Amino acid sequence: MKKNLLFSVCLFSFIGFYNSYAQKNTEKSHSVDASAMYDKSDSVPPPVITHHHITIDGKEINYTATTGYMPMKDSLGKLLAKIFYIAYTNDAPAAKRPVTFAFNGGPGSSSIWLHMGAISPIRVHFGDDNGGMPAPPYTYGDNPNSWIGFTDLVFIDPVSTGYSRTNKGVSPRRFHGYAQDIASVGDFIRLYTTRNDRWGSPKFLTGESYGTTRASGLSGYLQNEYGMYLNGITLISSVLNYQYLEFNKGNEIPYVLYLPTYATTAQFHKKLSPELEAMSPSDLAQKTKIFAEGTYNYFLVLGDQAPIELTNKVIDSLNYFTGLSKEYIRSANERIQDWRFFKQLLRDDGKTVGRYDSRYTGEDADDAGEAPSYDPSYSGVSGLFNGVFNEYIRKDLGYKSDMQYEALTNVWPWSFGSSNSYLDVSETLRDAMTENPYLKVMICCGYYDLATPFFNAEYAVDHMGLRKDVRKNISLTYYNSGHMLYVNKADDAKLKTDAENFYQSAIK
Numbered sequence: 028m029k030k031n032l033l034f035s036v037c038l039f040s041f042i043g044f045y046n047s048y049a050q051k052n053t054e055k056s057h058s059v060d061a062s063a064m065y066d067k068s069d070s071v072p073p074p075v076i077t078h079h080h081i082t083i084d085g086k087e088i089n090y091t092a093t094t095g096y097m098p099m100k101d102s103l104g105k106l107l108a109k110i111f112y113i114a115y116t117n118d119a120p121a122a123k124r125p126v127t128f129a130f131n132g133g134p135g136s137s138s139i140w141l142h143m144g145a146i147s148p149i150r151v152h153f154g155d156d157n158g159g160m161p162a163p164p165y166t167y168g169d170n171p172n173s174w175i176g177f178t179d180l181v182f183i184d185p186v187s188t189g190y191s192r193t194n195k196g197v198s199p200r201r202f203h204g205y206a207q208d209i210a211s212v213g214d215f216i217r218l219y220t221t222r223n224d225r226w227g228s229p230k231f232l233t234g235e236s237y238g239t240t241r242a243s244g245l246s247g248y249l250q251n252e253y254g255m256y257l258n259g260i261t262l263i264s265s266v267l268n269y270q271y272l273e274f275n276k277g278n279e280i281p282y283v284l285y286l287p288t289y290a291t292t293a294q295f296h297k298k299l300s301p302e303l304e305a306m307s308p309s310d311l312a313q314k315t316k317i318f319a320e321g322t323y324n325y326f327l328v329l330g331d332q333a334p335i336e337l338t339n340k341v342i343d344s345l346n347y348f349t350g351l352s353k354e355y356i357r358s359a360n361e362r363i364q365d366w367r368f369f370k371q372l373l374r375d376d377g378k379t380v381g382r383y384d385s386r387y388t389g390e391d392a393d394d395a396g397e398a399p400s401y402d403p404s405y406s407g408v409s410g411l412f413n414g415v416f417n418e419y420i421r422k423d424l425g426y427k428s429d430m431q432y433e434a435l436t437n438v439w440p441w442s443f444g445s446s447n448s449y450l451d452v453s454e455t456l457r458d459a460m461t462e463n464p465y466l467k468v469m470i471c472c473g474y475y476d477l478a479t480p481f482f483n484a485e486y487a488v489d490h491m492g493l494r495k496d497v498r499k500n501i502s503l504t505y506y507n508s509g510h511m512l513y514v515n516k517a518d519d520a521k522l523k524t525d526a527e528n529f530y531q532s533a534i535k
Contacts, residue, residue, distance in 0.1 A: 039529075052473035071098045075426045081169050083147045089118040090148065090175055094426040097215050107197050110215050111190035113138075113424070114181040115148060125178040125229040125258070125530060128216050130185065132237025133496075134208065135438040137189035138182040141235055141263075143167070143412050143419070145513040145522065146161040146174040147182065150416045158384075158514025160407040172513075177530050178231065181219060181235065185241075186211055188433050204442030205450060209244040216245070217253050229258040229534045232479055236479060236510065239265035243452040245457035246466065256458075259467045260531035261526060264479045264510045267456065270449035271483040274364040279327040280486075282362050283319045288480040290315040290348040295475065298350030307472040308470045308507055314328060315348050316482060326361070329437055365477055366398040379403065384509025385475045404509060409434070420526035457491045460500060467533040468501045471522065473512040502529065 029283040052496050074095025096109040117124060131140045143151050150170035154161035174180060184191045186202035193199050202211050220226055239262040261292070266272060273277035274281050291308045293299050303311055326341045333341075335506050341361050346353045351363065351371055360366065362514040369380050374394055381387035381404025389403030414436050420426050443450040460466050470488065472481035488501055504525045506512040 031378070033137075034241075038486075060503065070119070071096045071106075075424060076426050079148065079423075081173065082224050083171060083173060083177065086176065091118060091157060092115050092424055094424045097218055099211055106194045108186045108193045108211065109243075110186060110211065111184045111192060111221070112181055112215070113142065113147075114179070114219075115175055117175060117181040118299060119298065122231060123227065123534070125534060126181065126220075126225050127174065127178045127231040127233050127341055128181045128183060128211065128219075130183045130232040130238045130241060131235045132240070133188070133438065134185075134237050134441050135188060135436050136237070137270055137432070137434050139186040139189070139412050139432075139434045140414050140511060141233065141238075141415055142182045144408075145172075145509060145519060146170075146233065147180060148173045148175050149419060149423075150519075151411055152512060153411070153516075153525070155195075157386075158408075158508070158511075158516075161411065163410060165377065165411050167415045167419060172519045174523065176527055177527050179228075183212060183215060187377055187438050188398070190428060190430055190432055191457055199438070200440075203438045203440070205240070205244065205444055206225040207442070208241060209248050210240060213245050213248040213252065216249060217255065218355065220255070229530075230255065231259045231261070231530070232257060233263070235260040235263040236266065239263065239267065240450070240452050241481075243456040247455040250463060252460050256463045257466055259469070259529060260456075261469045261471065261529065262484075263471045263512065264476055265470050265484045265487070266479045267484075267487040268449060268451040269443070270451070271486060272479070273449065279362075281483075282363075283324050283328060283482040284486055285363075285365055285368075285477070286319040286323065286345075286348065286483050287312045287315040288385070288474065288477055289363065289372075291474045292368075292380060292477065293348070293350040293372060295386055296350075296380070296388075298372060300347065303347075309505060312474060312481070316342050318348065319482070343354060369399045369402075369477070370397060380477075381509070382406075382477050383511060384473075384514070385477045386509060407512065415421040453487050453491050454513075457493060457497075460497050464497065465533075466499070466500060467529065469525065469529045470501065470503045471506065471512060472503060473506050473508040473510060473518075475507075475509040476512070478510045 030200045072095065074093045077092045079090055079092060087452040093114040096111055098106055099108040099110055100106055129141050129146065145151060148170055149167055152161065152166045152168060153159055163384060185208055186193060187199045202208060232242040232245060242260050242262060246257060246260060248428045249257065270278060271280055271284050290311055294303060294308065294311055297304065323341060324346065326337055338361065340355050342353050345361060355371060372380055373388065377394055378388040378390055379399035382402045384404035387404035387407050389399060390399060391400045417432060470484050472484050474481060484503065506518040506521060510514045513522050
């Protein structure tokens with residue numbers, strides 16, 4: 028279970044008036060039964076084209092949605108796979124309109140989370156403005172924080188996710204690995220850019236969770252393989268080096284990097300002292316970081332040689348910042364693994380906290396275990412997103428298929444590369460940024476993200492070895508949210524504002 032919790036990083040996230048919305052905003056050009064065409068022939072069915080409009084910031088935007096497949100072939104022209112995508116393009120003429128290629132993570136996740144929760148013209152309806160889980164059946168409507176006003180959007184489902192599948196006789200494992208995934212998604216981007224005459228457009232990538240790993244890898248692949256230089260990359264809830272996430276024996280760094288998020292989580296659930304409860308999440312995070320990268324890091328470096336006085340001081344401080352009892356901290360050798368924290372923080376209340384978003388709580392069958400039986404922050408959005416997507420794509424986009432849309436699927440075994448090291452894409456990103464001094468990167472971090480904590484993003488950037496003139500091209504933004512930082516209405520609006528400013532800076 029621990030392995031599944033660690034590597035189902037994705038999503039990564041999460042809201043009507045459907046009948047009136049569909050009649051008012053959707054004009055279908057045509058509709059096809061995609062599953063029938065898919066099964067009858069190796070040929071790729073034509074895309075479904077629909078036309079829509081939306082009002083953002085008081086301006087009416089007419090846009091076209093293109094839903095369908097991109098054929099992926101080998102050098103001899105043999106069809107290997109069909110990658111499913113949904114593209115939204117602004118109808119207004121613009122000589123240099125940016126185009127953004129977006130995807131989620133996993134590995135094994137479709138693009139449903141960024142698509143239906145954050146940046147497309149459509150957004151699911153949550154139960155409240157804080158991203159609460161509503162009761163089914165679920166609804167959706169216009170997304171006032173869509174990025175369609177300043178960039179066209181192409182949502183990509185990597186092979187085996189969404190409706191993307193390999194061709195008959197081709198093993199899906201051919202695409203299940205870091206290098207293989209980078210190549211197939213990179214080839215998709217080149218094909219889309221070529222077939223839609225977008226080589227002259229500013230080009231951006233947006234990835235969430237493992238999608239940030241993919242985006243960083245693509246920065247080098249596109250540049251080296253195709254001479255395609257990007258203008259910008261948005262990394263939402265990033266993981267650039269897997270060493271920072273793996274609580275393995277002898278790897279002490281995750282204990283340092285997770286601690287500030289343990290503190291903000293404990294504060295949210297009112298498990299800290301009045302002094303810490305009164306602080307803002309950002310101030311508490313900074314205060315915790317001072318201890319984590321100083322005294323605590325030094326203690327961990329000493330290992331078994333840490334003196335008793337220092338050990339007791341560390342136990343007191345960990346109790347102060349996490350709310351966990353001193354007895355429990357001592358019994359865990361002053362090292363709190365994430366899956367234990369999920370269970371331990373609210374054990375006395377009979378609850379667990381979420382991994383993707385530690386503000387969510389759940390309940391297990393009993394309170395005796397070391398780890399929770401499920402992630403309440405994923406359960407809180409899974410049904411919502413799946414239910415809305417399956418209605419939206421059929422009724423609004425006119426795309427019909429009997430295939431199951433794989434929002435999150437099992438792609439294991441997944442090859443991360445060398446078995447003797449952790450996957451680290453920060454060097455690839457460093458090379459791309461150094462060779463292309465115009466490439467800008469925005470990293471978005473949530474204070475309640477216990478899948479990819481914000482301190483791990485900061486640490487990764489600080490250890491990329493960037494020269495000062497290149498380092499200035501990276502910006503970090505913070506949100507009072509979790510892994511899917513856009514489930515909060517306020518944070519979704521902030522993400523749109525931050526992104527629009529970022530795009531303006533990257534193409535001026």
